[in-house]
Amino acid sequence: MSSQVISIGQPSRAGGAFASRTATVVKRVLAQLLKDRRFLALSLVAPLLIMYLLKIFFDSLGNLAPSRYIVPVGALIIHFLTYILCSIVLVRERKTQTLTRMFVNGFRRSEIILGYLAAYTVLATVQTLIVLLELAWMFNLNYDLAKQFSIYLVIWLLAVISIALGILLSNFSENEGQMLPTIPMVILPSVFLSGLLIDVDKLPLWGQLLAFLTPLYYANNVLQALIKPQGSLGDQFASLAGLLLYGLLVLLLATLTLREQEK
C-alpha cells in the first residue's frame, strides 16, 4: 500500500459533494434497515395491528361518528410510530462513536440529518400507505382518488416531520434511556392538545399555545377540513403552510443542534 499525496485545500464542487455524501448516508442506513429484518417486520406489522385495534374500538363505540376521528387517529398513529423510528438510532451512533468517526471523515451535519431523514422516510412512506389502505378498507372510506391522495400527502408529511422531530430531540440525549421519556412528552400533548379529541379553542390559553408546538395540530386541521364532503387541501391553507414551516424549522434545528464536537 502506498501513500497518496493529496493537495490540501483542493477545490471541490460543494453541491456535488453534499449530494454524494448525503446519498452515502442514505444507502448505508437503508442497508442497515434491510439487514435488521425483525425491526423491519415489526415496523410494518405494528401499524396493521394497531389499526385493527382501532377498528374494534370504534365498532364498540357504536353511535360515535367515526369519520370525524378515523383519519386523524390514523395520523396520530403514524406520528407516534415514525417519531420513535430513528430517534434511538442516532443516540446509538453517538454512543458507539460512529458519529464522531463520520464527522472526522468529513460528513457534515446537514448531510447526516438529511441522510437519516431520507432513509427513514422510505420506511415511513410504506407505513403511511399501509395505514391508509387498511383504514380505507376496514372503515369503507369512500373518498375519491384526489382526496385520498391529499390525505396521504398530509399524513406522509406529518410522518417525515415526526422523523425530523425524533432526530432533533435525540440530539439532546446522551443515551437511549434519556430518549425514552421524550416519547410520551411528544405524543401525549398531540393526543390531548392538537384538536384531535376536543377543539383547541375550548382549551385554556396555555393549552392553545402548547397546541402550536405539536405537528398534529396543523395536520389535524388540514385533515378535518379534507374529510368534509366538499373539503380540499386549500381549505386549511394556513395550517398546511404551518405544517410545512414546522417541518422546516424542526429540520433546521435538528441540523444546528447536532453536536460535531463532544461537550
Next chain:
Amino acid sequence: MSETTNDIAVRIENVKRHYGHIEALRGVDMQVHKGTIFGLLGSNGAGKSTLIKILVGSTRPNAGTVTVLGLNPFKEAGKLRNVLGYMPQAPALYEDLSARANIRFFGAAHRLPQLDQKVSQVLEFTGLTNRADDAVGGFSGGMKQRVSLACALVHQPQVLFLDEPTAGVDPKLKETFWQHFRQLASEGVTLFISTHLMDEALLCDRLAIMRDGEVLDCDTPKNIMLRGNTTVKIWHGALVEQQTVTEYPTQLPAVLARYGLDPAITRLDLEQDSLETIMVRMIGQTAPATTVEAPRVTVSKN
C-alpha cells in the same frame, strides 16, 4: 515558510482542556515531525485520548492551539479531513454491516476515485480479504480493530491518529499492526499513537510520557531509557557487590575501572530499569520529571 516548519506534522501549544472540575490537559506542548511514529504513553486518565480528540477536531480545547499539517482542525476542518485518519479507542463500526461496507462507507465520505479498488487494497493490507463480506458483529476484538484501522487508512491519509490501536489485540496481531505502522511511516505517513503498553512505546521514534494531563518527558525511547538506573552486580565467587548507576553509558566505565581486571570477579550482571519502572518513578515524582537527576554512583556491599 521555513523548512523546519514544513517538517512539522503536528504542533500543540499550551493546550488545556477541562471537564467540569477535572483538568484533562494542563498546558500541553508538543511537536511531531512528518514521517515519524510518535507515541503518547500514560496510564488511564492521563489525557491521551482527549489530546487525540482535540487533534482530530472532535473536542475543543479550552485554551491553546493545535495544528495538523499547518491546518487548524476546527477552522479548517474541511481541508484537513482528506489528509487525516483517525482510529478511535472504541471500534466505532456498524456491526450489522460487513467489513467491506464499513470501510466503503467511511471512504465514500472522501469521494475517492476508484473507491472499490482502495477498499480492496486496505482489506488486503490489514489481512481481512477472506472475511471482507462478513458482518463485523461476528468478529473478534482483534478483527474489529483491523477493520477500524482499515477505515482510518482507506483514504490514504498523511497523518494518522490511533488511540490505543492494539488494545485487546493478541501479540501476533500486535506485531503485524506494528509492521503496518512502520511501513506507513517509511512511506512518509506521520503516526500519532496513544498507548499504555511499554513494549509498544519502545517501538516509537519519539515518545511523550503523560500524567494527569501533563507531559512529564518527551524524547526518543532510547534517551528516556537512559533516565533509568542500571544495577551492576559484581560477583566475587559467592559474594555479590551491587552498585546502582544512572546514565550508565557514561557512568559504567568509571565503576568498572575501579575494579580493573580483578581475577577475583567471577561474574558481572547489568540490570537496566524497564520503561515501566522509569515511568512509574516519573509519575510518582512530585517535581516535574524534566529536571533530570544528575548522574551519580552508589556503592553497596551485600
